[in-house]
Amino acid sequence: MAGSERAKMAEGEWYTCLDAELEVLRAAAADAVFEHNTLPLRQRGNLGPALKALLGGVGEGARIEAPFHCAYGFNIHLGDGVFLNAGCTILDTATVRIGERTLLGPNVQIYCAEHHKEASGRQVGLEIARPVEIGANAWIGGSAIILGGVTIGDGAIVGAGAVVTRDVSANTTVVGNPARPVKRD
Template identity: 60%
Template sequence: MTSAPSELEKMTAGQWYSCLDPELDAMRARAHDAVYEHSLLSPDDRGDIAPKLRALFASCAEDARIETRFHCAYGVNITLGHGVFINVGCTILDTALVSIGDHSMLGPNVQIYCAQHHKDPELRKQHLEIGLPVTIGKNVWIGGGAIILPGVCIGDDAIVGAGSVVTKDVAPGVTVVGNPARVI
């Protein structure tokens, strides 16, 4: 007899899962500890990314940089390419893979959300959510205060204007602005 999959296994498989789970709580605690270290170390001791935070990521190029006041849910689902720059106040809720391509830049207070809560209010009361991956291509510029919603893919060389809310995929090389973000 096989046992039911854990909430982590469901989350990793892209299935509906309960976000209130001891194993997931422990993973979030590790991420919070790594973020805390990143925030408190002096710039000379921290370098571009504090050691605990760098070790937490799925992959991270040596020359990627994250300014302080950064937050992530788990960290283990984040990949950062070469030359990635993440400015102050960025939040990444990485309940699914978040891939940020080489030389992409995120302005201050950019928010990337993978978690989508259930639309059925009864199931939402059970804390059910699903993680949808977010992919940011190479050489993308995301302006300050932009919000990237679950499941979005932003193509290489695209620009997302400051304060935009990106609700659907962005083609390579285009500029989108507004709420919801539209091509200009």
């Protein structure tokens, strides 16, 4: 794996996503996601079996509603009692850690991949992966977007539709595009 595109991705270096090994990994994730999204709820439970096996870590009672989408799956780590509502997308080219009892509303999107700024770089699939960390007891409102490289602290609230481009301190509420702190009453 040394020097491979997967290794570069894992090290946070520029890599090309147009790589056969990465395509195989994305196909495996797509199969697991398909199973999760199509199993009847009584058979699926909190997570489809293939998706649960694919994820990097799943705490007790963690639940993902269908439909769900992820790029690789193995970079996603869910703490105990984490809840992802329907329509969530996690493009996990880097590690995504979601702390205990954190709630993600419908259609929340987490994007770890950043594409190259130059058109020539994008044409050959160059991107860089930046991790996302969300603390415990956070609440991410519906349709919020969290960009790579962001850390959201324990107990933070991200308002619905917010676009989070920089770190959010613990117990802080942010709203808007780009997301900015608001004062609590």
